[in-house]
Amino acid sequence: MIVTITAPLPARLFAHRLDCHWTTLTAGPDGLLVGFRDHPDELIPWQSLAVAQQVHTGAAFHQLAFEGKPALRWIGRWHRQFWRAFSQYLHQQHEPDFALQLQRIETAVRHGYVRSSTWSQLQTQAAALLHKSDAALVQAPARPDLRYQRLGRIASGDPQLLQRYREHYLGRQQARHRSLFEKIERLPLTPSQQRACITLDDNNLVLAGAGSGKTSTLIGRTAYLIASGQAEPQDILLLAFGRQAADEMQQRLQQRLGIKLDATTFHALGQRIITAVEGRRPPISPLAEDDAKLGNWVAQQFEALLDRPEYRRQVLDYLLRFRLPADSPFNFATENEHQRFMRSNGVHTLSGLVDGSSDGAGDEMHSSAACVIADWLWSQGIDYRYRPAGIYPLAPEQALATAESAIRPMQLVPDFYLPAQDICIDLLLLDRDEDTPAWIEPAAYLGALDALRHNGQRRIELRFHQQQDGSLIDALARQLSEQGVVAQPKADQALLALVQQGALLQPLGDLLSQMLRCHRTLQPDATELRARVDASPAPQRLEQALLLLQPLHAAYRAQLVASDEIDFDDMIAKALDYVEQGRFASPWRHILVDEFQDISALRARLIRALRDAVPGAALFAVGDDWQSIYRFTGSDVGLTTDFAGFFGPVSISALDQTFRFNSSIGELASRFVLRNPAQLPKHLHSQTQVEAPAVSLLAHRSREPARDPAVLERILQVISQRRAAECGISCTVMIMARNRFSLPDSARLAQLQQRFGQLQLESRTLHAAKGREADYAIILGLESGKYGFPAARSLHPVLDALLPGGETFPHAEERRLFYVALTRARHRAYLAYSSTRPSSFVTELIADQYPIEQGEFESQH
Structure with missing residues (x-):
């Protein structure tokens, strides 16, 4: 293709003034032929142009700049055919570079799994080459070759191309190591387990659902790294949370595969690092x-600290202000619901705890804020009456309409009355926005309140949110002082004695x-x-x-x-410092972590530091955010759900087949836990497919279902009848509950074992049951209330503030705990729940039409 253009007419007429030295430009196979006005034509080879020319684009004209030569100006942008030919010929000069660079890249990606860091480097290399070539072009070439296109996809970080490279590698490695994956366990590893073992990004997260073979995958990963020549045993750090789990993995590697490798716990790892730096093993405190x-x-x-007057005052101040949780009527849908919560949490005044009803106070309060006020008045020697009748005048038009009854005149009773000063104290049922709780009609309440404010009675107004923000007592003390009330506070020693008496x-x-x-x-x-x-x-x-x-x-x-x-936390913190300071030379290029969902921030920082200490080191974490149930020990589920946010780009694999429970249990449990949108979605397929529901409900009215023959023995009787068809001669049953006191004691369990001798019974709390399985699971304690499941009592706000970030979804960790409970069963799970105070989890299963069986026990009535 040969294309010739001429300089625009104004440039030819005023050539010297406009600095236009050329008359014609011809793009042909041999180069760019430039026709000059004042000297002979010159052919500039494309090879020279590709190296030493620059294009400066403009709105209407472009110019070509050459090293050591006058620039060619006033080249019309509208000469599209010329510029197409120009760009095509220049592009051809770069094609050998494209071919060479692409060959290097594809050689690199064929030799291993394409890591995120490697892909980033390849993107940079491809982008630099393309930029160098494209800088000489006015427009994209009309006929770019496939190598140019492929480099463009690499430079843009095309995720589909990256996945294609990775899939090609995974397929080849699966075929090459098929015999290894077939002998790691009694049955061959599943395709998803094999792929997880082979995936070798800088950071790798394996989401292992309940019963999906996470330990087999960790062992398979270790064996694969060694068999493929990517690691020696001494290059691998295999971490578990407990000594038993570490020993199990170590033994299975040795016995099945002949691999000698030390699996270790975090605490043992901390000891090893400190010993290597300090030259001695750190002694652990008995505490x-x-x-x-x-x-x-x-x-x-x-x-001992209570002997110090200042500390004693701080303790008393805390007890008077903060010993109770800051509940609020605004957190409940009905007044009855709020009062049930108060009764279940046992809100009693200090005076009531000490001597029943001194100072006329009594001991039962309708809110924790009222209890704080009562305690403080009592400590200041101010006599009061709690909710006395007949103080405020009651007119029919002041009665309050509520959602629970047509008229509630009790709302006009003051919360406290100080007889010596003739002062009423009201805890207003108004929030910061002047709204009432859900069960009170705002206009009626505000009208009654306005009438009270104008009846001449001396009053003090307080609000529930002041207990939450800590200003309740300060506001009360200030208003009492403004009304001339003089307190006669009890001496600290006397108060302390009373507090001690109240335990x-x-x-x-x-x-x-x-x-x-x-x-x-x-x-x-x-x-x-x-x-x-x-x-x-x-x-x-x-x-x-x-x-x-x-x-x-x-x-x-x-x-x-x-x-x-030192203690265990110091051990991890000191080990982290030594690694970050470079005082410990890490020998590990591969870090494998079991039960990653239980990781704490400090342990995660240690893992990250060990990874960063060795160039090219890789992290392989196996866990299940659906089974994160140990926040109270410091574990942070957010390190799993936002893994990339802490560790960087990650390849996520999912073990999608469970070998434990049937499809009905799996579908119900998965649907239940995924009601929390923060949980990572995954599809867990069960090896055993069933059509009928495999979760049965038994409603009861018993206060002690673990001891009631009508509850536990009824379930065991039904299991005995199912046993032969579903699990043969040997049949295991795990009895579980949220709290230990909801379980049968050892004597009761022995009695049940004697009666149902064909069943193997064991009893565990839900936390202790994690990691275990049985043919049948029985879950007790499914009732509402402080010690129900989910537990109505929340974590103490002080502890909550010192633990990893809390979650906004209601009962998020309790929901995961229920998932753990359901997935302990191979064949069937039985939920024994209180019909008078049912667990909100059970009511959700019923109301939302989960696949459950509610009629299994009807034939026994």
């Missing part, structure tokens, strides 16, 4: 190894002991601690509790220093 010893030590320190110091000591553990696990610096206080919904409560913890924590650290010991 770290025995919760009872730590609790006794905290109790002794706490008692309130031990719960506070227990809380401080738990706070100490949380603080040690979190290892926050001052900035992080300040941020947690500021972010807390109850900052004053947290700040006051931390004030009480501070001398205990200082004493604990002094104890460790004096005895030359």
Whole structure:
């Protein structure tokens, strides 16, 4: 193709003034032929142009610049055919570079799994080459070759091309190592397990559903790395949370595959790193190894601190203001629901706990805010009456219409009346926006309140949100002072004696002991601690509790220093420091972590530091965010659900087949846990397919279903009848509950075992049942309330603030715990629930028409 253009007429007429030296330009196979006005034509080869020319584009004209030569100006943009030919000929000059670079890239991707970091480097290389070639072009070439197109896809980071490269590698490796994957376990690894073993990104997350063979996958990964020549045993760090799990993996590698490799726990890893740096094994404090010893030590320190007047005052101030959770009527749909919550949480005044009903106070309160007010008035020697009748005049038009009854005149009774001062104290049922709770009609309440404000009665108004933000007592004290009330506070020593008589110091000591553990696990610096206080919904409560913890924590650290010991949290923190400072030379290029959903932030930081310490090191984490149930120990499910946010780009594999439970249990349990949108979605296929529901419900009215023959024995009788058809001669039954007291005791279990001798019975709490399985599962304690399931009692707000980020979805961790419970069963799960106080989980199963069986026990009536 040969294309010739001429300089525009104005440029030819005013050539010298416009600095236009050319008359014609011809793009042909040999190069660009330039016709000059004042000297002979010149042919510039394309090869030279590809190296030393630049195109400067303009709105109407382009120009070509050459090294050591005058620029060619005033080349019309409208000469599209010329520019197409120009770009095509130049593009052809770069094709050998395209071919060479693409060959290098594809050679690299064929030799291993394309890591995210490798793909990023290849993108940069391809983009640099294309930029170099495209800088010489006015437009894209009309006929780009396939190598140019492929480089363009690489430069753009085309995810489909990346996946194609990876799939090609996975397929080849699966075929090459088929015999290895067939002998790792009794049955060959599934295709998804094999792919997880082969996937070798910088960061790899394997989502292993319940019963999907996570341990087999970890063992398979280890064996594959060694068999494929990508690692030696000493290159691999295999981490488990418990010594038993580590030993099991180590034994299976040795016995089945002949691989000698030390699987270890996080604590053993910390010891190893510290020993390597310090030259000696760090001694572990007995306080770290025995919760009872730590609790006794905290109790002794706490008692000693109470001899200090300042600390004693801080303790009393905390108990008076913050010993109760800050409930609010605004958090409940009905007044009855709020009052049921209050009764289940046992809200009693200090005076009531000490001597029944001194000062006329009584001991039962309708809200924790009222209880705080009562306690403070009592401590200040101010006589009061709680909700006395006949103080406010009652007119029919002031009655309040509610959602639960047509007229509620009790709303006009003051919360407190101070007889000596003739002052009423009202806890207004109004939030910051002047809205009422759901069960009160706002206009009626505001009208009645307005009437009270104008009846001449001396009054003090307080609000529930002041308990939450910590200003309740300050507001009360200020208003009492403004009304001339003079307090006669009880002496601290006398108050302390009364508090001790009411047995309130031990719960506070227990809380401080738990706070100490949380603080040690979190290892926050001052900035992080300040941020947690500021972010807390109850900052004053947290700040006051931390004030009480501070001398205990200082004493604990002094104890460790004096005895030359460390605890487990120190062990991880010190190991992390040594790795980050470069004082420990990590030998591991492959880090494999079991039960990753239980990871804490400090352990995650240690893993990341070990990975970053070795160029090219890879992380392989196996876990299931659906089974994250240990937040109270410091585990953070967010490190799994937002894995990439902490560790960087990740390849995620899912083990999509379970070998434990049937399809009916799997579908119900998966649907249930995925009601929380924060959980990572995955499709778990069951090896055993069934059509009928495999989760049965038994409603009962018993207060102790574990001891009631009409509950537990009825279920065991039905299981006995099913046994032969579903699991043969040997049949296991796991009895589970949220709380230990809901389970049969050892004597009752032995009695049941004797009666149902054909069944193998065991009893476990739901947390203890994780990782285990049985033919049948029985779940007790499914009722609402403080100790029900899900538990109505929430984690103490102080502990909640010191643990990993909380979740907004209601009962998020309890929901995962229910998933764990359901998926312990191979054949069937039985849910025994209270018909008078049913668990919200059971009502959800019924109301939302989950595949459940409700009629299995009807024939026994």
